[in-house]
Amino acid sequence: MTTIAVTGATGHLGRLVVEALISRGVEPGSIVAAVRTPAKAAGLLARGVQVREADFDRPESLATAFAGVDRLLLVSTNAVGNRVEQHVAAIEAAKAAGVGFVAYTSVLRADTTPILLAADHKATEEALAASGLAHSFLRNGWYFENYTAQLPTVRATGAFLGSAGDGRIAAAARQDYAEAAAAVLTAATPKPVYELGGDSPFTMAELAAEVSRQLGTEIGYTDVPAEQLVEILSGAGVPQGFAAILADTDVHVRDNGVLDNPGSDLRDLIGRPTTPLADAVADALKA
Missing domain, CATH: 3.90.25.10 (UDP-galactose 4-epimerase, domain 1)
Structure with missing residues (x-):
């Protein structure tokens, strides 16, 4: 059974991704909700989803959160100015844990767009590509x-x-992007880049x-x-x-x-x- 983890699973997008995975027939017990505050995920736990602490500012927590995970959705954090460091910590933890595939929620044309918002996403994409992990960029x-x-x-x-x-x-709609992420996480051969x-x-x-x-x-x-x-x-x-x-x-x-x-x-x-x-x-x- 493939184990799929979603970071930020109590957030606006992550919560919808978990729901979309369940709607696609993924067993709740094979889904890991990786969250900063597990108490906020009581509803997911009640549905049979695994809830694990994953604090990006405490990289040691990520090793436990990603243990046994096959596929990971790395939802970009909202800590603008600090999130590249957070994302890199998650990528390194995923590699150390033996995660086989990472999807990352980026921004449209992150590698070429001139917008300031893209800088963190471009840096994260580069770190993920350099990690050697199989990956997809979900450029929302x-x-x-x-x-x-x-x-x-x-x-x-x-x-x-x-x-x-x-x-x-x-x-x-956020629901559209969540369903797309769930589709990629369950795809047999995901593409490296999706412009969404x-x-x-x-x-x-x-x-x-x-x-x-x-x-x-x-x-x-x-x-x-x-x-x-x-x-x-x-x-x-x-x-x-x-x-x-x-x-x-x-x-x-x-x-x-x-x-x-x-x-x-x-x-x-x-x-x-x-x-x-x-x-x-x-x-x-x-x-």
């Missing part, structure tokens, strides 16, 4: 949830804010129009200079360094189309069209 595009999480603020202010201009964004994104790219103005339609009230899109966007996000509590990364991404969406045209890898993996924008907005409004 933007999530709808990056925008739908803003809906409470958008409803209050009447507009989305950004610096993306008329750039197109091939976003998909949604089927129907949209502009920020089109996103605002869809939200307007479903709310029955006018929601606009206000395009602002990147420097102003950083100030606005920082004022709203976003750490300034990360605000700069988000603004930088918007500028490259506008100027270089960095989040557009991902091809068919995502729909091919999940065996269906990706979630439409209208459905993603409707689901967020229901929630």
